[in-house]
Amino acid sequence: MRELRNHGDEVLERVARGETLIVTREGHEVAELQPVRRRGRQTEQLIASRRHLPRVDIEAFRADLD
Secondary structure, eight states: OHHHHHSHHHHHHHHHTTOOEEEEETTEEEEEEOOOOOHHHHHHHHHHHHTTSOOOOHHHHHHHHO
């Protein structure tokens, strides 16, 4: 925690660049600092992966349910 307290800006800059850091207190892990996941990329990946799925005929699907 000393490094975080004394060099907070530098620590946060490392996290912003992609590092995941463990915060310890008296030698025990107490927290993990990690970059925020960008949701936009995940959404784009889901949309891209959906393009490879077969199309579903919703009327035929509903008929199968009955």
